[in-house]
Every structure is written in C-alpha cells, then in structure tokens.
Amino acid sequence: MIQFRVVPFLFSALSLVLSGCATMPATQPIPPDWAVRSYLVDEIIDTRTGATVPFEALVNELSKSQVVYVGETHTSLEDHRIQKKIAEALHAKTPEIILAMEMFPRESQPVLDRYSKGLLTEEELLKEVEWQKVWGFPYPLYKPILDWALENRVPITGLNASQDVVKSISRGGLAALPPKDRARVADDFNLSDLDHRLYVERQYEQHVKGGIRNVETFYEAQLAWEETMAETLAGILSQGGSDARIVALIGRGHVNYRFGVPQRTARRVDHSYKIVLPMPIDSPESLANARMADYVWVTRSPEQPRRGRLGVMVRALGNGKGVEVLAVAPESPAEQGGLQAGDLIVTVNGVEIQELEDLHETIAEKRGVHEIVVRRGRQLIEIEISIPDERE
Helix, strand or coil, rough: CCCEEECCCCCCCCCCCCCCCCEEEEEEHHHHHHHHHHCCCCEEEEEECCCCCCHHHHHHHHCCEEEEEEECCCCHHHHHHHHHHHHHHHEEECCCCEEEEEEEEEHHHHHHHHCCCCCCHHHHHHHCCCCHHHHHCCCCHHHHHHHHHCCCCEEEEEECEEEEEHHHHHHHHHCCCHHHHHHHCCCCCCCCHHHHHHHHHHHHHHCCCCCCCEEEEEEEHHHHHHHHHHHCCCCCCCCHHHHCCEEEEEHHHHHHCCCHHHHHHHCCCCCCCCEEEEEEECCCCCCCCCCCCCCEEECCCCCCCCCCCCCCCCEEEECCCCEEEEEEEEHHHHHHHHCCCCCCCEECCCCCCCHHHHHHHHHHCCCEEEEEEEEEECCCEEEEEEECCCCC
C-alpha cells in the first residue's frame, strides 16, 4: 500500500472565513488522574475510562449508534485516513449507512445524488458543486473516501449551509437576511448556550476579522453552519427512524465538547450518537477528556512549517512516483509563481523530483529564483518561483 506523507511549507490552512475548527474550549475541565498516562500513536482511547480499545471493539460500539461523528482537521491526511477506515468498517456491518459531509452544502444534494448513482464524473461533480468556491480545501484529501462511497453505492449527503449566505450573516447578522436567503439556513437558532458562546468568542479573538462586523454576527454565522447541519441530520433521522445509520464527517470545531452539531441535532430528534476525534499525540488538550468526545484516536504530531519555502502543502505519491501539490498558500511564492493544487512537480532546477527529500534538497541548495517543471493534466508547464532569502 502506498504511504502518503504531507509536509507543509509555510502553509497557512485554506480555512474558510468561518470554518469553526478552533480546538480550544471555553472552559478547560480538569481531567481525571488517569488522563495523564502516556499513549501511543494509533491507540484508540475510551474517554470514559482512559483505557485503550481495539479497533474491532470500537466498531462494535459505534455500530450501535444512529450517528457516528468523526471529526477532522481539514488538512490532515491522518484524519482522513481514520475517517475512511471507520466508514469502511461500519459499512461492512451495516451496508445501508449514509455518508454525511460538512464539505458539501445541502443545496447541492441533487448533484450528489446524481454522482452517487454514477451519472456524473468526478470532474463534473467538482464543477457543479463549485468545490473550490464552497469548500476550497484540496480535493485529493477527500478523493479516497468519495471514491470508496461511489464504488460501494454509499449515499452522500451534503449537510452545510451555503457559504454565500453564511458570509452575509457574518457581515450583517441573521436578521438582515432577505426572506429567500433566510430560508436557506436552519429555521431554529439556539443562541442561549453560554458555554458554546464562550467557545466561539474565543475563536473570534484569534480570527482574521475581514468581512465580519462583530462578535455577534460571527456567532450567528457559526450557528448558521451548525444549526443547518443539525437540521439536515435531524431530517435524515426522522425519515429513517431507528434504522437510520449515518457517518458524519465534520470539522472538529463543530463536534468538540458536543455542544456544536451533536447536541443541536439531539435537540431536534431523540437518537443515539458517538463522537470520535483524531488528535495529535502532543495535543495541548487531554487525550482522555470525556467531555470532548467518546473516543480519541491518537495520531502523529503534525510537522511544523519551515521558513523560506515555497508556500505549498505537498504529498509524496510513494515508490518514487513524484510529489503532488495539495494546496497553495495565499500570497505565497508558489501562488505568485503560478503553482496550482493538483500539479505534479517533475523537476526543480533541472533535478528530477521523485520523493519529498528531493524537493527539500533542491530548494535548500539555491536561494532566489527556482525553475520548476510541473505536469498539469497532460501538459508540462515551466514555472519560475522566487523565494526570498530567509536571512533577510
């Protein structure tokens, strides 16, 4: 099996204006004594006891719930690997599962239905749902699980509110929406959860404020995401009754501490659910915090960005097959030079690039202008990228 590794080069995650993926809780609960024990990468922790559980035991427990939330950091390959593994295992037990995804607005459901039936190509899907506009994170991160869903005829459901409406809320507030746009988000907004408000306000303090009027409109925009996703899930549960089984892929900021989508869905319809969070082994939060999730899957620490690099996120395809660009940071040398997500880097400064180490070495050997050849579709394209001297 090909092993993928992601390395960020001065990469700032392509988060949407209001992605809600911050991980710091409003109040930090004191974990029990057993929470300070050491864990290993790929251990699965039952947060009620602090004990590790085998994958098979995890799946058995998850299969008893109507909704299984698997959180993610959107740019983490590890998180996407875990999501797919859990979905595959649950599908083996209950083939009738539904894959519900934050990444698609619920208004795109007719497109998703056609894709699930094999009536659209991948290219047509991405064009019709306007992937770059409505989500923006690199599609290759999501391609494996979408390919799996298509192959196994697992229905895909879009959960989210449309980005243009949420941006309007962030600028002017919910009350300023015209009736036709107000109907595009959830009917019911619960603004009275103090813990959740404090959690979101902490995100606001750390957030780029461009296009956001104030903390209140920011909070309402966050609720537009979460209440709409919850309303959509509640609708599926109401239609399917006790037989409904859903695997929901949602950014961890919307499921942490349960008061995002999980509790807002439970407020609408009584059902059983579990939350699984992939978390880096060196996370500042307790890996065994029962308030945060039901299970935590320990992952490797993300590699730290390096200075003076291209400004891209890349992955090695393995077996010397090259390096693919997953994402390009805004205003980075790579973006200014014309590098795009999906490009396969062929050579840098005349040196063939087969592995990540080749890219590191060729970039490190020379400062200033780099001559890069990439394969884009069926074309070979020459690009010049100027990288400032990091000593300046």
